[in-house]
Amino acid sequence: xxxxxxxxxxxxxxxxxxxxxxxxxxxxxxxxxxxxxxxxxxxxxxxxxxxxxxxxxxxxxxxxxxxxxxxxxxxxxxxxxxxxxxxxxxxxxxxxxxxxxxxxxxxxxxxxxxxxxxxxxxxxxxxxxxxxxxxxxxxxxxxxxxxxxxxxxxxxxxxxxxxxxxxxxxxxxxxxxxxxxxxxxxxxxxxxxxxxxxxxxxxxxxxxxxxxxxxxxxxxxxxxxxxxxxxxxxxxxxxxxxx
Numbered sequence: 001x002x003x004x005x006x007x008x009x010x011x012x013x014x015x016x017x018x019x020x021x022x023x024x025x026x027x028x029x030x031x032x033x034x035x036x037x038x039x040x041x042x043x044x045x046x047x048x049x050x051x052x053x054x055x056x057x058x059x060x061x062x063x064x065x066x067x068x069x070x071x072x073x074x075x076x077x078x079x080x081x082x083x084x085x086x087x088x089x090x091x092x093x094x095x096x097x098x099x100x101x102x103x104x105x106x107x108x109x110x111x112x113x114x115x116x117x118x119x120x121x122x123x124x125x126x127x128x129x130x131x132x133x134x135x136x137x138x139x140x141x142x143x144x145x146x147x148x149x150x151x152x153x154x155x156x157x158x159x160x161x162x163x164x165x166x167x168x169x170x171x172x173x174x175x176x177x178x179x180x181x182x183x184x185x186x187x188x189x190x191x192x193x194x195x196x197x198x199x200x201x202x203x204x205x206x207x208x209x210x211x212x213x214x215x216x217x218x219x220x221x222x223x224x225x226x227x228x229x230x231x232x233x234x235x236x237x238x239x240x241x242x243x
Contacts, residue, residue, distance in 0.1 A: 001075045004232055006040045006053055008061050008070070012079035016060055017089055023057060024099065024153055024179050029172040031056045032181040033165055034083045036063030037229040042162050044232075049162040052169045060086065062184075065226065069233040083183040087190065088121075090154055090181070095122035102150050102177075103130040104143070105158030106187040113191035128152045135163035137170070144174050155180040158187045 001008055011019070023030040033039070033056040043050040053059060060081035061067060070077040094101050101118075103111040111130040119125045128150035133143050147155065155177045157164040164182035172180055188194040 001070055001073070001077070003066060003069050003073065004040050004044060004236060005050070006035060006043050007059055008035050008066060008077065009059050010075070010077050011058070011060060011081065013081045013085060013089065015079075016058060016081050016086070017093065019058055020090070020179060021093070026178070028176040028178040030179050031165070031168050031172060032058045032060065032086075032179065034060050034062040034081065034086065034182065034184065035066065037065040037069075037226070038063070039161055040066075041229055041232070046162055049166060052162075052165050055169070056165075065229055069229070072233060073236070083181075083186045084189055086181065087118075087156060087183055087186050090156075090179075091118045091122050091125055094154055095125035098124075098126070099153035100126045100128040100151060101154045101156065102128050102147055102152035103156050103158070103187065104133055104147070105135075105156075105164065105183075106132060106185075106191075107193070108132045110187045110191050110193055111158070113193070114187040117190050117192075135159040135167045140167075140171055144171055147175055147177070153178050156183050156186070157181070158183050158185070160184055 001010060009016075020032065033053055035053065039053065043053055061070070061077050062080065062082050064080065067077050067080060091101065093099070103115055105111060106114070109132070111132055115127040115130040119127060129146060129152070131143075131146065133139060155168075155175070157168055157180060159167060159182070161182070161184065164184070168180045168182060185194060
């Protein structure tokens with residue numbers, strides 16, 4: 001379905017993984033985006049980012065706000081596929097199938113710490129590389145060489161939006177990795193650098209309250225992702241109803 005002009009695939013987590021398996025088998029390059037309300041709001045003012053989202057092979061519903069918006073607009077989404085859960089499921093399947101993973105992004109040392117956590121959780125997982133790097137274009141030739149030498153089947157990029165998905169779109173034509181996924185703050189959560197909201201709070205869709213309480217400096221982002229997003233969706237719904 002489409003929310004404020006951004007297409008979101010109506011997939012459960014299991015269905016997304018079935019499609020992802022097929023993409024990896026087919027060979028590269030493919031791009032998965034995990035859409036949340038911040039993505040949708042950024043797409044309203046960033047044509048390049050909007051184009052990247054539109055051309056992604058799969059666009060999963062990450063943010064709980066998307067589920068509420070879809071229900072309000074009359075086409076409920078059947079599931080939520082978050083960056084954290086998708087990363088864990090991909091690592092599990094990669095360990096079982098012998099696929100190589102490369103972890104790119106986050107602060108220095110965080111990708112490496114995440115690799116340790118994933119390999120301890122999923123014995124046999126091959127992490128072909130883990131590096132912070134930078135989303136700045138001037139660093140891309142070096143990163144492309146590093147990633148190409150590692151020959152990953154799965155590339156996880158944690159530069160936050162919109163940088164991570166713009167980076168993937170610019171570099172996948174050169175890298176040809178079968179699967180590249182922008183995973184936002186996933187490495188911070190998995191490495192323990194940032195504490196994730198308790199499961200009950202996540203199920204209730206109140207992660208934004210938890211984040212605001214722990215990181216007050218995020219208030220501008222949260223205002224954009226919660227009340228501003230909600231108002232835009234309500235306005236869109238009214239226009240659709242009147243038309």
